[in-house]
Amino acid sequence: MIITEKTRTGEYLSTVLKIILQRLALGLLTLFVVSILIFAAVNLLPGDFAQAILGQGATPEAVEAIRRDLGLDQPPITRYFQWLVGAVQGDLGNSFAQANFASFVGADSGNKASVAAQIAPRFWNTMFLAGVTALIAVPFSVLLGILAALYRNSAFDKFANMFTLSSISSPEFFLAYILILFLAVLNPVLPSLSNIYQGMGLGERLEKTLLPALTLTLVVTAHMMRMTRAAIINLLASPYIEMARLKGMSPMRVIVRHALPNALAPIINVVALNLAYLITGVVVVEVVFVYPGIGQLFVDSVKIRDIPVVQACCLIFAAAYILLNLTADIMSIVSNPRLRHPK
Amino acid sequence: MIGISRRGLLKSGAAAGVLAATGLPVFAQAKRGGRLRVALSGANTSDSWDGRTHSDIFMQAAAQGAVFDSLTEVAADGSLVGELATDWEASPDAKVWTFNLRQGVTFHNGKSFGADDVIESLQLHVAEGSKSAAQPLVGAITEMKKVTEHQVQFTLENGNADFPYLMSDYHLLIYPAGQIEEAIATGIGTGLYSVESFEPGVRFVGKRVDSHYKDGNFGWFDELEFIAVNDATARMNALMTGQVDTINRIDFKTEALLKANPMLRIQELTGNQHFTFPMLTDVAPFDNVNVRKALKYGVNRQEMVDKILQGHGRIGNDTPIGPANQYFAGDMEQLSYDPDKAKFHLKEAGLDSLDIDLSASSAAFAGAIDAAQLYQASAKTCGININVVQEPADGYWSNVWLKKPFSAAYWSGRATEDWMFSNAFEAGVPWNDSQWGAEDSERFQSLLIEARAELDSAKRREMYTEMQMILRDEGGVIIPMFANWVQALNNKVATPEVVGNLWQMDNARMAERWWMA
Numbered sequence: 001m002i003i004t005e006k007t008r009t010g011e012y013l014s015t016v017l018k019i020i021l022q023r024l025a026l027g028l029l030t031l032f033v034v035s036i037l038i039f040a041a042v043n044l045l046p047g048d049f050a051q052a053i054l055g056q057g058a059t060p061e062a063v064e065a066i067r068r069d070l071g072l073d074q075p076p077i078t079r080y081f082q083w084l085v086g087a088v089q090g091d092l093g094n095s096f097a098q099a100n101f102a103s104f105v106g107a108d109s110g111n112k113a114s115v116a117a118q119i120a121p122r123f124w125n126t127m128f129l130a131g132v133t134a135l136i137a138v139p140f141s142v143l144l145g146i147l148a149a150l151y152r153n154s155a156f157d158k159f160a161n162m163f164t165l166s167s168i169s170s171p172e173f174f175l176a177y178i179l180i181l182f183l184a185v186l187n188p189v190l191p192s193l194s195n196i197y198q199g200m201g202l203g204e205r206l207e208k209t210l211l212p213a214l215t216l217t218l219v220v221t222a223h224m225m226r227m228t229r230a231a232i233i234n235l236l237a238s239p240y241i242e243m244a245r246l247k248g249m250s251p252m253r254v255i256v257r258h259a260l261p262n263a264l265a266p267i268i269n270v271v272a273l274n275l276a277y278l279i280t281g282v283v284v285v286e287v288v289f290v291y292p293g294i295g296q297l298f299v300d301s302v303k304i305r306d307i308p309v310v311q312a313c314c315l316i317f318a319a320a321y322i323l324l325n326l327t328a329d330i331m332s333i334v335s336n337p338r339l340r341h342p343k
Numbered sequence: 344m345i346g347i348s349r350r351g352l353l354k355s356g357a358a359a360g361v362l363a364a365t366g367l368p369v370f371a372q373a374k375r376g377g378r379l380r381v382a383l384s385g386a387n388t389s390d391s392w393d394g395r396t397h398s399d400i401f402m403q404a405a406a407q408g409a410v411f412d413s414l415t416e417v418a419a420d421g422s423l424v425g426e427l428a429t430d431w432e433a434s435p436d437a438k439v440w441t442f443n444l445r446q447g448v449t450f451h452n453g454k455s456f457g458a459d460d461v462i463e464s465l466q467l468h469v470a471e472g473s474k475s476a477a478q479p480l481v482g483a484i485t486e487m488k489k490v491t492e493h494q495v496q497f498t499l500e501n502g503n504a505d506f507p508y509l510m511s512d513y514h515l516l517i518y519p520a521g522q523i524e525e526a527i528a529t530g531i532g533t534g535l536y537s538v539e540s541f542e543p544g545v546r547f548v549g550k551r552v553d554s555h556y557k558d559g560n561f562g563w564f565d566e567l568e569f570i571a572v573n574d575a576t577a578r579m580n581a582l583m584t585g586q587v588d589t590i591n592r593i594d595f596k597t598e599a600l601l602k603a604n605p606m607l608r609i610q611e612l613t614g615n616q617h618f619t620f621p622m623l624t625d626v627a628p629f630d631n632v633n634v635r636k637a638l639k640y641g642v643n644r645q646e647m648v649d650k651i652l653q654g655h656g657r658i659g660n661d662t663p664i665g666p667a668n669q670y671f672a673g674d675m676e677q678l679s680y681d682p683d684k685a686k687f688h689l690k691e692a693g694l695d696s697l698d699i700d701l702s703a704s705s706a707a708f709a710g711a712i713d714a715a716q717l718y719q720a721s722a723k724t725c726g727i728n729i730n731v732v733q734e735p736a737d738g739y740w741s742n743v744w745l746k747k748p749f750s751a752a753y754w755s756g757r758a759t760e761d762w763m764f765s766n767a768f769e770a771g772v773p774w775n776d777s778q779w780g781a782e783d784s785e786r787f788q789s790l791l792i793e794a795r796a797e798l799d800s801a802k803r804r805e806m807y808t809e810m811q812m813i814l815r816d817e818g819g820v821i822i823p824m825f826a827n828w829v830q831a832l833n834n835k836v837a838t839p840e841v842v843g844n845l846w847q848m849d850n851a852r853m854a855e856r857w858w859m860a
Contacts, residue, residue, distance in 0.1 A: 047738030056740045056752070059773045062474060063741065097389035118388065177576075184584045192580040193382070193587070195570050197546050290572050290581075292545045300388055300544070 016333060020326065027322035034318045035084070035311060042307050043076050049096045052304040070096055083311065092116055092315075093308040095301075115312045119294065123316065125196060126286075126293035129216070130278035132209050137217040138224065138271055145228025145267075150255055152233060164222035172281075176215045176288040183211060194289040212289045216282065220274040227270040231263035265332035272328030280317040377859030378566040379836065380587040382578045383848075386571030388544035392530040394516035395468060395475035400591055403513045404851040405547045405569055410451075411516035411532030414442060414461065415507050417758060417850060419843040421667060423508055427456065427517055427533065437502035437796045442510075444493040448556055450519045450526075451537040458489040459520040467523065468514070477514035502796030504803065505759040512758070513851065535562035535855055545571055549854070563858035582607060582831055589832035589857075591847050595653045601831055609831045612844035613657050615665035615756020615763075617825045618708045620701065620718070621776040624783055624819035626748045628699070632817050633692035639678055639815075640685035641722040644823040650717060651710040655829050659822035662811040663754055663763050666825075667845045670760050670807035678815060685725035696726040699749055703731060706739035707751035714823070715751060745776055752776060758845055760807045761795050768814070777819025787813045835860055 050066035067073045071082070086093050092115040144164070148157045167175060184192040194208045232255055235241060244254045283295035290296075294313055301309035385399025392410070397403055407413060416426040425431075428442040448456040468475040469482050486498040499506065509515075517533065518526040525531065530538035535557055536549030549567035570587060572578045575594040581587045583604065593601060593609065601607055622629040622638070629635060644658035657666075660678055664671050689697060703715035712733055719729040734743045734750075744752050757763035767774050770781040770788050781788055787810055794806040814820070828847040832838070837860040843850030849857065 045737060046735050047741070051738050051741040054740070056744065065474070095389075097387070180580055180584075184580065188584055191586050192584045193570065193572065193577065195546060195572075197540070197542055199540070287574060288577060290570070290574065290577050292542075297388060 016330060019333070020330065023322075023326045023329070027319070027326065030322060031315055031318055034314060035087070036080070038311055038314045039076070039080050039083070039307065042302070042305060042310055045305065047305060048072060049305045049307070053097070070099060083308065087311075087315075092119075092312045095309050096306045097301075097304060097309075115308045118309065119297065119312055119316070121198065122292060122294045122297045125291065126279060126282060126295065128196075128205070129209055129212055129282060129286075129291060129293060130275065132206065133213040133216040133220070133278050134275055136213060137220050137274070140217065141221040141224035142228050142267065144221070145225040146232065146255055146260070148225065148229040149232035149236070149259075150251055152229070157229075160225065164225050167218040168220075168222035172215060172219055172284045173288050175218050176212070176285060179211055179215055179218075183214075192289070194291040196292065209291075212282075212285050212291050215285050215289075216278055219281070220277060223274055224267070224270050228263070228267050231266045232259045235259045235262055261335075264335045268331045268335060269328045272324045272331070276321045276324040279320040373563050373837070373839075373858040375563050375565070375858075377564055377835075378568060379564045379589070379854060379857065379859075380568045380570070381848075381853070382570045382572040382581045382587040382590045384571075384573050384575070384578065384592055386544050386573060390543040391527065392538075392541075393527045394514045395473065395477070397514055398476065400847055400851060401547075401569065401571055403846065404848055404854065405541075405549070406516055406530075406532075407513040407534075408848075408851040409536040409547075409549050409567060409854040410530050410534045410538055411518075412534050413512070413515050413517060414510040416852075417508070417511050417843065417845050419839060419841045419849060419856065421669065421843075421845070423511065426511075427461070428507075428510070431507050433504070433506070433798060435798070437504045437506070437798055438499050440497045440499070440506050441490070442495050442497070442507075444495065445556060446493055448533050450533055451531045451552065452519065452522070454519045454522065456517070456519075456533055457492045458495045460517055461495050462487045462489060463520040463523060464518045465515065467518075475514060477512055480509045480512060480515070503761070504794075504796060504798050505761050508759045509762065513846075536567055539566075557855070561855040564854060567854050582833065585833065588836045589830065589848075589853065591828075591830045593829050593831050595655065595829075598653075607831055607833050609829060610838070610842060611655060612828045612842060613665065613825055614667040614828050614844040614846070615663070615754075615825070616828070617659055617663060617665060617754055617756060617822050618651075618711070618714070619663075619752045619754060619776075620715075620749065620821040620823070621744075621752055622749045622819050622821070623747075623778045625778045625780055628692070628694075628697065629748060629819060630783075631692045633688045634694070634697065635817065635819060637685045637688040637692065637697070637725065637727060638722070639821060640681045640688065641725040641727050642718050642821060642823050643680040643721040644678070645680075646721065647714055647717055647823045651714045652824055652826055655827040656824045657827075659824050660811075660815050661818055661820060661822045662814040663756065663767060663820070663822060664760055664807070664811055665756050667756065668758075668760055668763070670804045672808045672811045675808070675811060675815065680721060682725040685722075685727065689726055696728060698728045698730070700730045700732050700747070701749045701751070702734045702743050702747040703751040704734040704736045704739045704743065706734075706736035707744070708753040708826075711751040718823075745774075745778075756845075760810075761791070764791050764810065765795075767820075768818070779819055784813070784817070832857075 049070065050063045050072060053066070054062055071079060083093055095115050095118050098118065144160055148160050151157050180192045183190045190211050191208055192211065194212050196205050196208050236259060241254060241258055244258045282293060283298060285291070286293045286295035287299060294316065297309065298313040301313065383401045383404060386401035390402050392406060394406060394411070397406060412426045414426060414428040416424050418424045427445050427448065429445050431440060431442045433440050444456070444458060444461065450456060465481050465487060467473070468477045483500050483503065484497045485500050488496040490496050519531060522531065530541060535551060535555050537552055539548040539550045541547045547569040551562060551565050555562060572581060575592065578590040579594050579597050579601065582590045583601070601609065622635065624630055639661060648654065648656045648658055658677065660675060666673065701715050701718065703711045705711055712731065715731045719731050722729050743750050754767065757766060765772065767776060768779055768787070769775060769791060770779060770784065790806050790810050794803050797803050797806065828844065830848055836857055838849065838857045843852065
């Protein structure tokens with residue numbers, strides 16, 4: 001008996017491992033395709049880094065000089081493969097803006113020019129914002145979903161649905177400005193500028209991050225809340241729920257103890273997708289609140305056609321989606337005994 | 344000390360150099376203390392303390408306006424004063440310039456300032472492969488000589504009466520000799536504020552140095568905080584919610600809200616920034632001076648100021664010389680919208696009507712496409728059919744400007760007449776955006792050379808006035824409007840009565856000149 005149990009666990013582990021490896025391999029392929037698409041797209045845009053950075057002062061000689069310095073005079077396919085060879089070895093290349101600056105100074109500015117060094121602090125800022133948002137949004141929307149399921153079709157349920165649906169339907173910058181209006185201008189409780197910087201205390205950092213986090217919360221709540229509500233309501237018709245109710249359990253207890261665990265798989269799926277959105281969808285919110293995250297860097301880099309930085313940002317966005325999707329699948333397998341013990 | 348005159352600013356109109364709309368007059372005495380918090384646009388992740396790369400207000404204000412000094416400085420009233428130089432003298436042909444340097448000045452790292460620092464800092468701009476924007480300025484110096492520890496002598500290729508003015512350019516920062524790389528990496532200058540922290544494209548924090556040669560005159564704040572906010576709405580929000588004390592470039596759309604707030608005030612100054620429609624004078628039909636004249640009379644300048652700048656500017660007279668220039672001919676007769684004259688000149692050119700393309704894009708200046716359409720409407724009455732071609736903003740300066748026969752553009756202006764003219768109107772220079780050739784503009788070109796080496800201010804005024812007239816009557820660039828610098832501040836901050844109009848934010852020196860009320 002014990003032996004069988006062990007074998008089963010082993011089988012289960014190897015199945016999960018196989019899925020993970022398969023998905024990771026597919027993920028790498030996706031990243032490769034994404035990198036080609038982005039590279040092609042940025043190259044199709046009119047203008048290049050040299051023209052963008054020189055602006056009105058662009059003389060043909062200066063444009064030529066910068067292109068030569070950065071290797072932009074080579075055909076796109078050559079440049080792509082040079083980048084790819086570096087990227088495979090973990091070298092994402094040098095930011096054009098920084099490399100151009102280094103050639104200005106006439107000195108090698110060393111690591112500073114590397115894309116990784118430029119993105120790292122911005123990436124952690126974005127992760128911080130995503131983390132704060134997730135801490136607020138996930139419990140809030142699951143709770144809201146449970147309550148909406150509990151009091152379904154009541155005024156509360158309708159209000160919660162209306163509120164979350166209208167906030168997800170509004171553009172992010174609009175939500176951001178509404179929050180600024182109510183929480184920063186009319187009632188000055190929170191700062192409208194989220195200019196966090198290195199060495200800032202955690203308390204102050206949280207205070208400055210709160211408005212963008214609330215904006216993102218409004219954006220992602222609807223999905224998670226409605227999925228929680230739907231998944232629970234779906235189960236409420238099943239016989240075992242009826243049994244629990246017949247035992248005389250309180251409706252809240254029925255939902256939390258009996259319905260919720262079985263509804264977890266779809267909820268986790270939606271939560272993971274929304275977490276991915278928190279990393280990839282922050283661009284507008286970061287720009288509105290002047291939050292120095294990866295989204296703002298991305299916008300700046302597209303503006304000046306800094307291809308290595310754009311590429312790296314896109315890869316990070318794509319990787320976040322792939323990994324969180326993978327996590328969602330693994331979690332739903334783990335939380336579902338039927339998938340955990342395949343026949 | 345010769346060659347320096349108080350600029351004829353009062354002559355050039357009340358709008359110049361005087362606070363236009365501040366509401367409250369400031370009489371209070373400046374006092375030390377406080378932290379100035381500023382939200383500024385124009386910041387980039389590639390920003391650094393290298394003056395050669397500076398191109399926008401954020402680094403201009405942080406570097407020349409706070410951490411570094413230059414040899415000379417344009418004061419708020421437009422006059423030229425010494426910064427690291429105390430005084431200077433020219434040879435009669437304006438070719439050899441001797442600068443006496445300030446004594447007892449130290450860099451933030453304790454090194455004392457001397458002639459070597461000046462020479463080595465200037466040489467950065469002409470180093471092999473340098474892409475410095477100030478390369479032409481320093482490139483005109485054939486020899487830099489250290490006479491004594493506190494005296495340097497520059498020999499120029501050709502006489503230039505404006506040379507001390509050029510030394511006030513914000514690219515020409517003075518670094519400590521022998522430590523320039525370190526100074527660029529960490530920001531070591533002789534300015535009033537030392538660098539506390541600097542995150543490119545995000546934030547700069549400065550701390551007042553303990554003792555400084557400007558003590559008692561400038562540098563009232565204990566601390567500075569410059570926050571990079573490129574988005575206009577976010578800047579307005581930051582000011583409205585009291586997170587910063589002052590911002591540059593307000594958003595005209597929400598200006599009314601700002602005005603309604605009694606805690607805030609707007610500062611508006613007309614400087615040299617102007618929006619233009621250059622035509623290539625070597626391409627038909629613009630090679631015909633009568634066609635150019637017809638086009639000059641076919642634009643409704645006042646309407647453009649009212650609708651494109653929403654009143655925040657003044658009409659232009661087809662010369663790039665603005666109220667912040669020394670020899671601005673403000674009393675010269677103004678070109679006006681006159682369909683009859685336009686038709687007359689069209690007939691003179693042997694034409695009944697004219698069909699031309701005008702290339703425009705939002706990259707040229709904000710509202711350039713609308714401005715081109717206004718031009719189209721006003722020119723139609725004059726028998727000129729303008730076809731507005733919308734060009735993509737990306738690559739506009741490389742693909743359209745200087746290439747299409749008639750386009751839209753902007754210039755931020757220059758501190759001196761000669762600098763502006765030799766950048767954009769001298770025959771054969773790369774940015775001569777009307778391709779004005781030597782034969783077409785003989786008188787203008789000879790005056791340009793002559794005025795450059797002339798040290799007598801009265802004679803120069805005469806020459807520069809004549810040049811502005813030539814440009815107005817025959818030039819190939821239509822300059823319908825000068826855009827104001829419009830900035831805002833709250834009532835915690837006080838400013839002197841006269842605020843600089845050469846650049847925005849008191850010539851980017853608000854950190855030196857303003858104080859906590």
